[in-house]
Amino acid sequence: MSTIQKVAVIGSGVMGSGIAAQAANAGMSVVLLDIIDSDNPDRSSLAQSAIARMLKTVPAPLMHPRNAKQITPGNIEDDLSLVSDCDLIIEVVLENLEIKQSLYQSLLKHRKPGSIVTSNTSTIPLHNLVDKMPEDFRQHFAITHFFNPPRYMRLLEIVAGPDTKPEVIETLRNFGDRQLGKSVVDCKDTPGFIANRIGILWMGVAVRFAFEHEIAVEEVDAIIGKPMGIPKTGVFGLLDLVGIDLQPHVERSMLSMLPQSDMYRDIHRPSAFIEKMIADGYTGRKGKGGFYRLNRSNGAKVKEALDLKTAEYHPVIKADLESIEAGRAGLRQLVEHPDRGGQYAWRVLSHTLSYSASLIPEIADDVQAIDEAMKSGYAWRWGPFELIDKLGPRWFAEKLKADGMAVPALLEQVGDGSFYRTHNGALQHFDTDGSYRNVRRPKGVLLLSDLKRATEKIAGNRSASIWDIGNHVMCLEFHSKMNAIDEGIMQMAVEATKLASTKGYKALVIHNEGTNFSVGANVGLGLFAANIAAWPNITESVKQGQEVYKKLKFAPFPVVGAPSGMALGGGCEVLLHCDAIEAHAETYMGLVEVGVGLVPAWGGCKEMLLRWSNNPKHAKGPMPAVTKVFETVATATVAKSAEESRALMFLRPSDGIVMNRDRLLMEAKTRALALAEDYSPPEPQELRLPGPSGETAMNMVLEDFHKAGKATQHDVTVGKKLAYVLAGGKTDPTDPITEDKLLNLERSAIVSLLRTPQTLDRIEHMLETGKPLRN
Secondary structure, eight states: OOOOOEEEEEOOSHHHHHHHHHHHHTTOEEEEEEOOOTTSSSTTHHHHHHHHHHTTOSSOSSSSGGGGGGEEEEEHHHHGGGGGGOSEEEEOOOSOHHHHHHHHHHHTTTOOTTOEEEEOOSSSOHHHHTTTOOHHHHHTEEEEEEOSSTTTOOEEEEEEOTTOOHHHHHHHHHIIIIITOOEEEEEOSSTTTTHHHHHHHHHHHHHHHHHHHTOOHHHHHHHHSGGGTOOTTTTHHHHHHHOTTHHHHHHHHHHHHSOTTOHHHHHOOOOHHHHHHHHTTOOBTTTTBOSEEEEOGGGSOEEEEEOTTTOOEEEOOOOOOHHHHHGGGOHHHHHHOOSHHHHHHHHHHHHHHHHHHHTTTTTOSSHHHHHHHHHHHSOOSSOHHHHHHHHOHHHHHHHHHHTTOOOOHHHHHHTTSOSEEEETTEEEEEOTTSOEEEOOOOTTOOOHHHHHHHSOOSEEOSSEEEEEOSTTEEEEEEOSGGGOBOHHHHHHHHHHHHHHHHHOOOEEEEEOOSSSSBOOBOHHHHHHHHHTTOHHHHHHHHHHHHHHHHHHHTOSSOEEEEOOEEEETHHHHHHHTSSEEEEETTEEEEOOGGGGTOOOOSSHHHHHHHHHHTOTTSOOSHHHHHHHHHHHHHTTOBOSSHHHHHHTTSSOTTSEEESOGGGHHHHHHHHHHHHHTTOOOOOOOEEOOOTHHHHHHHHHHHHHHHHTTSSOHHHHHHHHHHHHHHTTTTOOTTSOEEHHHHHHHHHHHHHHHHTSHHHHHHHHHHHHHSSOOOO
16 A cells, blocks of 8 residues: 555536645645636646635635745646656546546556556446556556545545555555545445435435425425434535535436436426526525525514525525424434424435445445434434334334335345444444444544444543553543533543552543534533622632642643543633644644633633743744734634644644544544653743733733724733733743732732623623624
């Protein structure tokens, strides 16, 4: 197996440029080529403009703007020779067999021996693509089907041809998994592969049955969303996102390839309503609107939904069906409910799940591949077979029979069993031969969820648990609501420090598999305490958090943070106190306390000042570090990637970034063991801060922002408290200030802000709406 170091992407459209960006994010050199735009004197203008768009697109395809410098633009006519030193060439041109084959013929003159060529197609069979190509080309050719946007969608479907060398597929798996951070699924050369084969039917039946059952757009997305583990975009929101005009093309392509007996042929119905939407320019977010739109008339943004009967827009109405409420108790309760929502949910699920079960072994060899494809490609929380397990396979089969629907052979075969089970501490899936096999994990993957099946926790409460992850290493897992930091988490952090000395553990990893590492402190508890004027309790609670984080920082064993998703406020602060961090590439760190009228008070200000002061590349003196921290914290800046976190000093240069989230815990454990070999805790440090003169300078900036209308009066109040802390209070620039002194300043500032009604209003508004209040 070789490692891909340089990549060529041919085709600079949305998908091609996204693939190029992700390869650049992974540190590879990239060549991006496209055709010549005859209307532009710059013969490489298409690729050039694609790179320029990367820097403006939201959400950003690049993890840091500087990654664009790793991409070399060019055109196919003049610059095809640039592929000659590339290890991998990915074709992402028009879905036209003749165009693709012509390109492949041209590549024969330039590709180096052993280089791999792949296509991103999902509509043209592999055997057609390589027809009449030389044997060596066929041996080094495969399909690598990415999902849009490539940075954020985890699925990479790989299809091998009959002549493709096994080592080529192994190299591509490694490229997708370790280098790009993808969940790699091996697929068969069948129409739509796995995810789109099922996803297109799912969206088709969801839309068709919505019209037939007279279910409103908002109701559909509420029924299909949370109860079924589908992202909150639901179906209609998803169609708006990808483009409503794309769907008819995809449907026609699929119909042209599917076997005559395929269920999709029977269930598919063209929609005159949608065809008229497209004709009138209502193609989703990129058009005049879609099933939803933002009405900006009268100076306000009002989200509206389309009435499927009248084709008129109306303000979005919260779905109010009894079946949705019943669905909170479980999926079976949703589909068994007699109202139209329950009937609709059953029709969508019965067709989608039975179709999925009927496709084994046609499109995949086992249920794990299908479930992984739908979870990683469509962001479902549960795959089709996990959903069947939630319903009960026997119940599902009997209900299909009662409705006159065919029962797939695999569903009959599993009988009273389930598609997944835990056996002897291992997760297993049902196989086509009637046996159970252990769920496969790539080498080097360590999942906390797997460990939890095989062992008992060392200690735990409702908010956090401590697990033995092997080799005398502990893992502290948060599992409170949204992993918000509360007293239970603090208790387990202290317990972990005790266990190291009493049970012989030599390192601690702080990690969880939640969507977000932690959204910060549980501010609801602070609001309650402030409303009853429990000021001594508030002060003690803040001090307790500071002491716990100090215990982690100065513990006699290494502590390694392993975050992914959001790590905000107190969640960011716990990471700042770790000896090292192994962060997933999609980690979004920030000290956002000013958004609720507070300042970081569990050592966040202190640690950021230390990081910037100790940065050898940064200017020295009392003020430069303070200025940097003030800019970041006063604006509640959140890094949009781990790479941005490093630029903002939330991550140090020595901290690691892991592309694949499934590999995060293993990398953190390995780092912890390496640190433990000859570990000694850090010594407390002292800082020289500017004192009142620095505070005045920051206050002047705040007043200027207020005069310009960019900051409210309470923004200024909060900012001045922050400035006082960062400046070191009344310290003299010539006198050193200790870490404990900075903690005292943080504590005093946050307690005083909790006494202001404006801050309490901000906290209450955030808890009720999830959005900041500018008061």
